[in-house]
Amino acid sequence: MIRVENLRKRIGNKDVLKDVNFxxxxxxxxxxxxxxxxxxxxxxxxxxxxxxxxxxRVLINGVAVGPETAALRRQIGVxxxxxxxxxxxxxxxxxxxxxxxYGLERIPGRVVEAVRQVGLLHALHEPVRTFSRGMLxxxxxxxxxxxxxALLLLDEPYxxxxxxxxxxxxxxxxxxxxxxxTIFLITHKYADGLSLADRFMVLVKGRVAYAEAVxxxxxxxFRGLCLAGGEGA
Amino acid sequence: xxxxxxxxxxxxxxxxDLLLEFRTREAISVMLMYSLVxxxxxxxxxxxxxxxxxAIFPGLLWLGSFFAGFLGLVRTFQGEKENxxxxxxxxxxxxxxxxxxxKVLANFILMVLVELLVxxxxxxxxxxxxxxxxxxxxxAVLLGIFGFVAVETFLLALLGNLRAGEALLxxxxxxxxxxxxxxxxxxxxxxxxxEPAGLSDWWKLLVAYDIIFLAxxxxxxx
Numbered sequence: 398m399i400r401v402e403n404l405r406k407r408i409g410n411k412d413v414l415k416d417v418n419f420x421x422x423x424x425x426x427x428x429x430x431x432x433x434x435x436x437x438x439x440x441x442x443x444x445x446x447x448x449x450x451x452x453x454r455v456l457i458n459g460v461a462v463g464p465e466t467a468a469l470r471r472q473i474g475v476x477x478x479x480x481x482x483x484x485x486x487x488x489x490x491x492x493x494x495x496x497x498x499y500g501l502e503r504i505p506g507r508v509v510e511a512v513r514q515v516g517l518l519h520a521l522h523e524p525v526r527t528f529s530r531g532m533l534x535x536x537x538x539x540x541x542x543x544x545x546x547a548l549l550l551l552d553e554p555y556x557x558x559x560x561x562x563x564x565x566x567x568x569x570x571x572x573x574x575x576x577x578x579t580i581f582l583i584t585h586k587y588a589d590g591l592s593l594a595d596r597f598m599v600l601v602k603g604r605v606a607y608a609e610a611v612x613x614x615x616x617x618x619f620r621g622l623c624l625a626g627g628e629g630a
Numbered sequence: 631x632x633x634x635x636x637x638x639x640x641x642x643x644x645x646x647d648l649l650l651e652f653r654t655r656e657a658i659s660v661m662l663m664y665s666l667v668x669x670x671x672x673x674x675x676x677x678x679x680x681x682x683x684x685a686i687f688p689g690l691l692w693l694g695s696f697f698a699g700f701l702g703l704v705r706t707f708q709g710e711k712e713n714x715x716x717x718x719x720x721x722x723x724x725x726x727x728x729x730x731x732x733k734v735l736a737n738f739i740l741m742v743l744v745e746l747l748v749x750x751x752x753x754x755x756x757x758x759x760x761x762x763x764x765x766x767x768x769x770a771v772l773l774g775i776f777g778f779v780a781v782e783t784f785l786l787a788l789l790g791n792l793r794a795g796e797a798l799l800x801x802x803x804x805x806x807x808x809x810x811x812x813x814x815x816x817x818x819x820x821x822x823x824x825e826p827a828g829l830s831d832w833w834k835l836l837v838a839y840d841i842i843f844l845a846x847x848x849x850x851x852x
Contacts, residue, residue, distance in 0.1 A: 445721060470723040481718025483709065485650045497642035498722040500635045540718070 398423050399444070399548065399579065404453035406439050406603075413439045415603045417453070423547075424577040426570070428591055428611075430584055431600035437583045438478070440600065441550050444581065445475045457548075471499060474546035476554045480537040484526035488512060488536055491525060492543055499544040511539040516565050530557035538569065549573060551582045555589050567593065639724050643732025648739060650709055657740060661702035665748040668694035673755040683756050688818035691752055692811060695745060695771075696778055700803065702744070703737050703782050707790045726851040730787055737779045745771060761824035770821060773836045774814030780843035781807050787851070809839050 404417040414436045421427060431437050442448045443455060446462060446469060455462045457469055482491045489508055496504035512518055515535040520528065528536065534557050541549065555563060570593050573580060582589070591597070591611065599607040651657055672690050676682050710716035719729055749771070753760065760767065785802050789795035813836040820829045 447717065447720060468723055470721060473721070475721050477714065477717065479714035479717070481715055481721070482713050483646070483650065483715055484712055485653050485709070486646070490646075490649070494642060494646050495718070495722065498639060498719065498724050500639075500723065 398458060400456040401444075402454050402456070404440075404443065404450050404455070406436070406443065406448070407451040408439075413603050414443075414450070417603070417605055419598065419605060419608055421548075421579050421581060423579055424574070425596055426574050426580040426582070426594045427596040427598055428582050428584060428589070428594040429598045429600055433585070434602075435600040436603040437600055438552055441475070441477075441552050441581070441583055444548075445473055445550050446470055471544060472547045474541035474544065474549045476534075476537050476541045476549075476551045478552055478556075480525075480533045481540065482525050482533065482536060485524065487522050487524050488517060488528075488539075489521045491536070492540060495540050496543055501544055507543055511543045512536070514542065514569060515539045516562075531559050531562045534558055535562055535565065538566065542569075542573075546578070548579045549581070551580070553584055554582065555584065636725065636728055639728045640732045640735060643719075643724075643729060644735035644739065647706075647709070647733065647736035651736070651740060656705065657702040658744060661698040661741070661744045662747065664698040664701055665694045665744065666751070668697070669748070669751055669755050683758050684823065687752070687756055687758060688815045688822060690756075691749070691818060692774065692815050694748065694752070695741070695775065696807070696811060698744065698748075699737075699741050699775070699778055700782065700800070702740070703779070704786070704796070704799065706733055706737060706783060706786050727848055730783065730847050730851050733787070734780055734783045737783055738776055741775045741779055742772065745775060758822075760822065762821035762826055766821045766826050767818065770814060770817040770836070773833075773840055774810060774817075777810035777814070777836060777840045777843065778807055780840060781810065784843060784847055784850075787847070809835060813839070 399421040401417055401419050401421075404414055405412060406414040417436075417440065429437055429440070439448070443450050457472070460469070462469065483494070486494065489512070492508040492511060493504050496507060501507055509518070509521070512521055515538050517532060517535055517539065520532060525533065525536065534554070538554065541551075554566060558566060570580065570582075574593055580594075582594070594611050597607070597609060597611050598605060668690065672686070676686060707716070710719070716729075720726075752758070782799075782803055785799055785806070786795075789798055789802075792798065813832045816832045817829055817836065820826060820832070
């Protein structure tokens with residue numbers, strides 16, 4: 398379980414996040430929407446242990462996150478705006494390298510399994526620089542799940558995906574949810590991943606404007622909440 | 631177990647950098663070309679008599695190595711910026727010092743490889759016959775290169791995110807690397823002259839400097 402308490406992040410003289418509180422139950426699937434500059438990516442970076450909050454705290458399974466809890470990174474998988482992949486290496490070389498960074502065992506088997514899940518087995522030995530945007534995004538997803546994380550943080554994962562790849566991602570999200578992973582998906586389009594989500598959060602100007610269960614909300618409710626947050630659907 | 635994993639990560643990082651370098655040959659080609667230019671220009675500028683060679687050879691050898699290293703290694707962290715790969719590393723349970731030492735190891739191996747190719751050419755073009763012990767010369771070369779690589783990689787890591795980083799690098803690098811240059815040149819001159827005794831102070835200076843620049847990043851990056 399992840400508990401976020403009174404989180405505040407100040408960058409320069411601007412409060413990017415203010416008084417953010419929420420709980421992510423183990424196995425929950427939360428979709429976060431909000432306009433540009435709402436603080437979504439900053440929130441994800443804090444949850445990914447990439448940056449520290451100015452005040453407040455994040456507890457993962459009751460342990461307050463700090464510099465000494467770097468080992469928690471093993472439990473977190475991140476798909477960000479960029480792929481974090483080396484263009485000069487092949488798909489298998491990239492994933493094997495990250496496997497070593499995470500201290501994994503049986504790396505070749507894990508790499509093949511992760512690449513199979515995202516449907517890129519045919520491109521295993523091709524240099525990443527030859528990949529299309531969609532293929533790159535799929536390999537980035539494979540990189541994020543390589544170490545079998547309990548928490549998945551996804552920042553606009555649908556960007557650049559064609560319809561087939563979107564369906565692959567939805568299928569993966571479904572299977573991760575069934576496996577009991579906690580999923581935190583950031584998007585600017587509320588429809589993305591919503592059919593699978595069980596919590597819906599709207600972030601506006603660094604504050605949580607709305608955070609409730611998806612159940613019982615209709616399409617018009619979502620549209621209204623997103624528009625109230627300054628975001629079109 | 632944790633120590634073993636730390637070293638494995640350092641080696642994996644260095645191997646990845648070397649693999650990328652051998653595919654593009656960006657740094658190696660720059661370093662080799664610069665070294666060759668130095669050799670050819672000075673071989674024709676001076677008559678390679680025994681007396682002239684003795685006087686200028688150690689300085690030229692290190693001039694070529696250090697400037698080639700400066701130009702070749704300057705892009706050390708560029709590969710990590712593409713696709714935000716450095717962020718990907720920071721997401722993993724990898725110590726920042728492991729990332730730094732991985733870079734140092736890759737740069738060291740690269741510079742040593744270039745030096746192994748270039749060093750014999752210096753002897754051939756300057757018609758120089760080594761009189762001193764080869765192992766001493768190799769030790770001086772390895773320690774000198776390590777000191778230079780450690781200082782440059784440290785500065786590249788510190789200045790990487792600054793807009794004026796590239797302009798600041800030579801301003802900071804050259805004063806910081808002066809002790810390595812002086813010690814390496816003095817050691818090489820003594821060894822080549824066949825007088826390896828009496829060099830202990832220069833050995834101590836070079837080793838101490840190398841150790842300092844192994845230790846300083848531990849404080850900065852962790």
